Amino acid sequence: MADVPSDGRNPLTRLTPDELRQRTSAKWRTHPADVLPLWVAELDVPLAAPVAAALRRAIDLGDTGYPHGTGYAEALGDFAARRWGWHDFRVAHTSIVPDVMMGIVELLRLVTDPGDAVVVCSPVYPPFYAFVSHAGRQVIEAPLGADLRMDHAALDEAFRRARACGPRPAFLLCNPHNPTGVVHRRDELAAVAELAARHGLRVISDEIHAPLVLPGAHFTPYLTVPGAEDAFALTSASKAWNLAGLKAALAVAGPQAVADLHRMPEEVGHGPSHLGVLAHTTAFRAGEQWLDLLLTGLDANRTLLATLLAEHLPTVGYHRPEGTYLAWLDCTGLGVPTDEPADGPGVVTDLAGPAKMFLDRARVALSSGHVFGTGGTGFVRLNFGTSPAILTEAVTRMGRAARPSTGG
Known part of the structure; x- marks a missing residue:
């Protein structure tokens, strides 16, 4: 099958949050509707046209x-x-x-x-x-x-x-x-x-x-x-x-x-x-033409994430990823207690430390670093395979959540 011509659009900008919330897979259904899910490795994209056509046939x-x-x-x-x-x-x-x-x-x-x-x-x-x-x-x-x-x-x-x-x-x-x-x-x-x-x-x-x-x-x-x-x-x-x-x-x-x-x-x-x-x-x-458009979008999101973190979470460490759509963020500077579950690594839905704080306070779902084993405590994994708008809103919320409360 020859590659289906593309309209040149970024696959990450094709679906709205309302459309994404209609999905029934884990990323968009594990948490309540007010949560922005940037955790499990699912992309917020429509199917590549050649793949969709093959399945329909x-x-x-x-x-x-x-x-x-x-x-x-x-x-x-x-x-x-x-x-x-x-x-x-x-x-x-x-x-x-x-x-x-x-x-x-x-x-x-x-x-x-x-x-x-x-x-x-x-x-x-x-x-x-x-x-x-x-x-x-x-x-x-x-x-x-x-x-x-x-x-x-x-x-x-x-x-x-x-x-x-x-x-x-x-x-x-x-x-x-x-x-x-x-x-x-x-x-x-x-x-x-x-x-x-x-x-x-x-x-x-x-x-x-x-x-x-x-x-x-x-x-x-x-x-x-x-x-x-x-x-x-x-x-x-x-x-x-x-x-x-x-x-x-x-x-x-x-x-x-x-x-x-x-x-x-x-x-x-x-x-x-x-x-x-x-x-x-x-x-x-x-599917290579579609993949190349995706990679261009992910590259832009990788840069956008660096800008957003510098503005909203300047104490969070960010090693620019060379591949994947996953960012490994060092949140140890936030001073959030880790209170890890006793089960140890491997349970992908366990939340502790910064990931739990961001879910509770910012309504942003991330993967908790401790489940990745030694070296993960105090870190979170963020999936930036989403639209720039969702990524921007998520990091903005995270920044507000991480600021110390002034009380009242």
Whole structure:
């Protein structure tokens, strides 16, 4: 399917708040109607026209059976070659999975044993903790450095500890990183591969945000760096094209990991929906023009957020994200008590500290930093994948909420 011509408009400005409140998914229904939701990773955009057309055609034809064929992997391979220069992508080295996190769990079951350690770079996507723990593996943290990039010494120590815990440890890489928006450089990823080989860890790279690299950075697929031949990557179109409700993802194996991937149980491939496969395939095959408009809008919002924070929340630290539509905000300067729940990281709906304050006082929903693990206390994650008007109103409210009350 050829790319559908676009009218050149920013997808983030297409829907009004009233239209968004008609949605029934988590972002706009978890909180009351007076709350501006900038928390969970859903975009405030309409579907890309090619994706919507593909879904309408399938519905009109009653094409709602079982997924078939390798079109999804072929579309991803072509996209990866065009956008990232990944020219040796192999369709035969892929397997369809229900979504990225379920794919991660299935791969962990293939290459680790119950009780083995899985290293993560905290603060990191909360389901890394929950899914790994529920799979019977233990999490070991390698905290990010002060610059929010991977810390080589911390990784070395965490890999050593992981190897001491059991014979088959793994490293769960977030590439690009959620919640910081850091896009790992090729040299950083090559260093990860060298460390993993030295300590005997298998690497699984979550690359769900790969299409969302903003101007000034370049995405490097982990499987393209030297030493990553026995690793895996997982991705989908769900974050970039807002398709989380249409389940389908791909696991990709390095050349030395293909035999492991082929051991994945057949029933795992029954989880993705046919409509999901059609939507993700079309996004990668025909959705680039829409994606480029989105990236332009996100780049503008990234700059707008910096301006708004400087005006309304000058004590809040903001590291300009290189990718994703997520901003990791250091609110420790606000002096808000953290009062963290005792459950620890992983429960994405838990609120504490600044996130709870902003919800209660500003009626703005953000993700609470403590659920992202060590290094998250006192931080919030803000989703700027919304309209400039909503973003402006949200940060303005947050600024008012953070100002000390003068009493009466």
